[in-house]
Amino acid sequence: xxxxxxGLERQLVEDPFDHATRAHYARLLLDEGALEEATRQYxxxxxxxxxxxxPVLGLARCQLRAGELNAARETYGRARELAGFIEDPELxxxxxxxxxxxxxxxxxxxxxxxxxxxAEVVPIQASGTVRFADxxxxxxxxxxxxxxxxxxxxxxxxxQRFAKKSGGGLLLYGPPGCGKTLIARAIxxxxxxxxxxxxxxxxxxxxxxxSERNLAALFEKARANRPAVLFFDELDSLAYSRxxxxxxxxxxxxxxxxxxLDGLSGDNERILVLAATNMPWxxxxxxxxxxxxxxQIFVPPPDxxxxxxxxxxxxxxxxxxxxxxxxxxxMTSHASGADIDGIIEEAKERVLADIVESGxxxxxxxxDLVGAARDTQPSTLDWLRTAKNLVKxxxxxSYKDVEAYLKAERL
Amino acid sequence: xxxxxxxxRQIDHLLDVERVEEARRxxxxxxxxxxxxxxxxxxxxxVETVAGSYEEAERLLHDVLAHAPEHDGxxxxxxxxxxxxxxxxxxxxxxxxLLRDAPAxxxxxxxxxQVMFETLHVEKAQALVDEALRLDPEEQLAKLLAVPxxxxxxxxxxxxxxxxxxxxxxxxxxxxxxTLITYLNSRGRNREAAEVARGLLRARPNEPEILNLLIxxxxxxxxxxxxxxxxxxxxxxxxxxxxxxxxxxxxxxRALDQxxxxxxxxxxxxxxxxxxWVQPPLIRRWLRRRGF
Numbered sequence: 001x002x003x004x005x006x007g008l009e010r011q012l013v014e015d016p017f018d019h020a021t022r023a024h025y026a027r028l029l030l031d032e033g034a035l036e037e038a039t040r041q042y043x044x045x046x047x048x049x050x051x052x053x054x055p056v057l058g059l060a061r062c063q064l065r066a067g068e069l070n071a072a073r074e075t076y077g078r079a080r081e082l083a084g085f086i087e088d089p090e091l092x093x094x095x096x097x098x099x100x101x102x103x104x105x106x107x108x109x110x111x112x113x114x115x116x117x118x119a120e121v122v123p124i125q126a127s128g129t130v131r132f133a134d135x136x137x138x139x140x141x142x143x144x145x146x147x148x149x150x151x152x153x154x155x156x157x158x159x160q161r162f163a164k165k166s167g168g169g170l171l172l173y174g175p176p177g178c179g180k181t182l183i184a185r186a187i188x189x190x191x192x193x194x195x196x197x198x199x200x201x202x203x204x205x206x207x208x209x210x211s212e213r214n215l216a217a218l219f220e221k222a223r224a225n226r227p228a229v230l231f232f233d234e235l236d237s238l239a240y241s242r243x244x245x246x247x248x249x250x251x252x253x254x255x256x257x258x259x260x261l262d263g264l265s266g267d268n269e270r271i272l273v274l275a276a277t278n279m280p281w282x283x284x285x286x287x288x289x290x291x292x293x294x295x296q297i298f299v300p301p302p303d304x305x306x307x308x309x310x311x312x313x314x315x316x317x318x319x320x321x322x323x324x325x326x327x328x329x330x331m332t333s334h335a336s337g338a339d340i341d342g343i344i345e346e347a348k349e350r351v352l353a354d355i356v357e358s359g360x361x362x363x364x365x366x367x368d369l370v371g372a373a374r375d376t377q378p379s380t381l382d383w384l385r386t387a388k389n390l391v392k393x394x395x396x397x398s399y400k401d402v403e404a405y406l407k408a409e410r411l
Numbered sequence: 412x413x414x415x416x417x418x419x420r421q422i423d424h425l426l427d428v429e430r431v432e433e434a435r436r437x438x439x440x441x442x443x444x445x446x447x448x449x450x451x452x453x454x455x456x457x458v459e460t461v462a463g464s465y466e467e468a469e470r471l472l473h474d475v476l477a478h479a480p481e482h483d484g485x486x487x488x489x490x491x492x493x494x495x496x497x498x499x500x501x502x503x504x505x506x507x508x509l510l511r512d513a514p515a516x517x518x519x520x521x522x523x524x525q526v527m528f529e530t531l532h533v534e535k536a537q538a539l540v541d542e543a544l545r546l547d548p549e550e551q552l553a554k555l556l557a558v559p560x561x562x563x564x565x566x567x568x569x570x571x572x573x574x575x576x577x578x579x580x581x582x583x584x585x586x587x588x589x590t591l592i593t594y595l596n597s598r599g600r601n602r603e604a605a606e607v608a609r610g611l612l613r614a615r616p617n618e619p620e621i622l623n624l625l626i627x628x629x630x631x632x633x634x635x636x637x638x639x640x641x642x643x644x645x646x647x648x649x650x651x652x653x654x655x656x657x658x659x660x661x662x663x664x665r666a667l668d669q670x671x672x673x674x675x676x677x678x679x680x681x682x683x684x685x686x687x688w689v690q691p692p693l694i695r696r697w698l699r700r701r702g703f
Contacts, residue, residue: 085436086439087436087439087440089440200430200433201433204421204424204425211424236428237428237430237433240427240428241614243583243584243585243614244585244614245427245428246427247420247423247424247427249420249423249424249427250424250427250428253424281613281614281615281616282428282429386616386617387616389612389616389617389622390612390613390616392702393609393612393622393625393626393702393703394609394612394613394616395609395613395703396613
């Protein structure tokens with residue numbers, strides 16, 4: 001049944017958290033051309049249901065109609081990662097072939113390039129540059145990366161004088177949601193290098209040979225933007241173990257990747273190749289040989305100190321009662337950053353449900369967070385169990401860091 | 412050909428690298444544009460099969476066959492789905508239908524042999540494997556099935572030559588590794604079998620079946636399992652032999668009027684039997700806890 005704008009507004013006054021009504025209202029505003037108001041409604045909806053794609057898509061539509069192409073492209077890209085995403089032909093077409101991968105984006109306010117390869121490029125000194133200081137906790141990990149990756153990249157001469165090899169790639173592995181991508185960005189920031197982030201959809205293409213060409217073009221792009229950090233997310237999807245692969249396309253993509261890493265098609269000087277994966281056991285063995293991803297670093301779930309800091313930061317700006325982040329950190333062992341986000345969201349929902357039911361406003365309290373934490377199973381446990389199989393029974397010596405972590409955590 | 416062929420390649424790749432969600436996403440747009448396309452529905456059925464959603468896959472295959480009743484890929488996949496869900500009579504009926512249309516297909520003979528082998532119709536499975544290998548000596552599934560079939564019928568030299576051939580063709584293929592484990596285990600070479608299984612676990616650490624297999628092999632190779640070697644090797648035959656032997660020896664000792672010896676012998680057998688019941692689960696639990 002069609003509802004009037006006034007009717008919807010009345011309904012929203014009565015229940016501001018009725019997502020379906022708000023979505024309906026936002027769509028109506030957009031259809032009526034009230035762009036500013038529609039944007040406001042979609043922004044609010046994105047905050048209320050951050051894990052759903054539909055409001056983000058709505059926001060992208062608003063931005064597109066407002067002529068903010070770069071922002072629309074970015075928002076549309078964000079929507080692709082969320083639950084319930086359905087390709088929007090109008091947006092995909094208007095944003096330039098987004099169906100097969102996001103279009104190249106230069107994040108410095110200059111004109112966006114619209115020709116492939118399709119990846120996100122953050123140039124040196126971009127305003128959004130991430131540094132190690134921006135990452136909560138993980139001090140030992142940051143120190144290791146600084147010594148093994150950043151300093152050799154910044155001071156190649158010093159390392160050469162001590163006959164210490166620099167170069168080669170770095171593979172970050174660990175459970176999902178623990179900050180591998182953020183660390184990769186921070187490495188680029190510390191190296192003061194252009195950051196080129198590549199996802200599976202930036203490379204994979206259904207046309208014969210196109211995926212390999214995309215991959216080669218990405219390396220070319222990095223060579224043209226030296227010093228550059230080329231970051232491959234979900235490496236296992238691009239360099240899947242050839243012995244497990246049954247498809248010729250999978251194998252030929254790995255071969256092309258290997259030849260690019262070896263610099264057979266060009267000089268890789270001043271290019272740092274980083275990759276991240278949740279499943280290092282699925283990555284082709286040849287990728288881990290010297291000169292390729294020969295340095296592999298385990299990114300564990302945040303430690304208690306980091307979790308406490310995350311709670312402190314993520315709760316900022318909310319109407320809070322007495323909160324003890326240290327106690328929360330203690331009871332959320334093995335939780336990832338993403339899990340902590342989930343706990344906070346769940347606690348907020350509890351408070352809002354309480355307010356709606358009782359009609360009395362109240363603050364977010366420790367027991368809301370404790371209750372939410374109790375109901376949340378850390379998403380890293382599955383990964384840690386699998387890794388335990390490897391180190392305990394597989395006899396694979398390449399996961400010493402994981403072994404040490406499992407021992408320290410008594411898992 | 413064209414876009415449909417290329418989309419199939421893309422889906423093949425995504426399924427190869429275990430990206431089921433991406434495969435679903437890649438199909439959603441073409442499927443919404445052509446919801447009745449048999450090829451697209453078939454691709455969607457393949458995606459759901461890999462995702463383990465067998466019911467959904469079967470529903471999609473039903474749609475494919477409603478649009479294209481002679482779609483061979485859909486019929487092959489449906490027989491595989493029936494086999495995987497242990498609906499053997501339906502799998503057999505589907506395969507017989509396919510064989511009527513393509514009686515010279517080595518792959519179909521091998522698939523039928525697999526169904527027969529899984530339902531313990533060893534002789535029929537052997538005949539079908541022989542026929543598959545006659546039609547195509549390089550038929551991979553037939554070569555893989557030939558090994559356990561040869562082992563189960565006691566033709567170890569045939570098993571050995573088939574394993575050698577498989578190892579020469581695809582030494583790092585997982586199916587070959589599993590066949591090699593079966594062969595080594597049948598020869599009592601559990602330590603070597605465990606090493607092969609360990610390699611498999613390194614490639615697939617998240618698969619509990621492989622972990623269980625590895626622990627089982629390690630348990631069988633453990634020094635404390637040595638007294639149980641005849642039972643492990645010959646199974647029920649050894650158990651029956653043990654009981655018959657015990658009864659005969661006890662009667663012999665009674666006839667010779669040696670009650671003390673008979674008591675000692677009876678006690679030894681009793682302890683051995685208890686050991687054979689208690690040791691395997693204990694050693695498995697111990698190995699699982701301690702690792703190796």
